[in-house]
């Protein structure tokens with residue numbers, strides 16, 4: 001099973017995407033995902049795929065391809081699983097080969113790319129960002145901000161304009177991701193974000209806060225209609 005490289009240019013893989021993190025992420029995820037929860041999650045995604053008659057699905061920050069495996073088992077014809085990390089995709093490949101028949105596995109395409117900037121030559125019916133993975137859009141720049149403060153001259157704080165610019169950069173990452181998703185969906189296509197609200201304190205920036213208002217602003221800008229929004233899920237339809 002081949003892993004396609006969709007990166008515009010090879011970038012130095014950020015330490016957040018190393019094998020250790022993937023393993024740790026997997027290990028952290030497993031105990032939280034009880035059998036019943038997995039079943040509820042599976043039924044939820046399948047119900048949406050069936051409701052809109054999805055033939056093609058794009059799963060972003062796919063990790064070990066948990067969600068693509070669910071869709072492939074249910075007979076969805078084309079599933080694209082994107083992740084920034086080669087290590088994640090290697091784990092995904094192993095899981096797919098272990099869990100699925102060769103015929104089902106062949107319907108999944110593994111792609112190395114950045115969920116904040118991607119484009120495909122075709123449009124998808126459904127896009128998913130499962131299990132709190134939307135947060136990863138912001139992770140890298142939050143680290144950048146932490147680093148600024150750690151290295152501040154003699155412990156003095158960094159000028160406010162730098163803080164503001166970096167803060168803005170953090171929010172932009174989410175905007176880029178949603179824009180890329182909307183560009184990749186057909187009209188009437190649906191996207192689902194698990195845990196769309198993020199609130200996290202950072203030094204000198206009160207909180208990184210992505211809430212309902214942020215999504216509603218973006219809906220207008222990127223032309224999508226919010227079908228459901230709460231702490232659990234954002235479900236939106238491309239207009």
Ligand SMILES: C[S@@+](CC[C@H](N)C(=O)[O-])C[C@H]1O[C@@H](n2cnc3c(N)ncnc32)[C@H](O)[C@@H]1O
Pocket residue numbers: 017022025060061062063064065066067082083084085088113114115116129130131132133136137
């Ligand atoms: C919690 S894990 C994936 C969980 C997976 N969605 C699931 O439901 O099982 C988060 C994944 O996001 C990936 N990731 C982080 N930043 C990314 C980015 N900018 N673009 C694509 N993938 C990214 C990491 O490599 C990691 O595999």
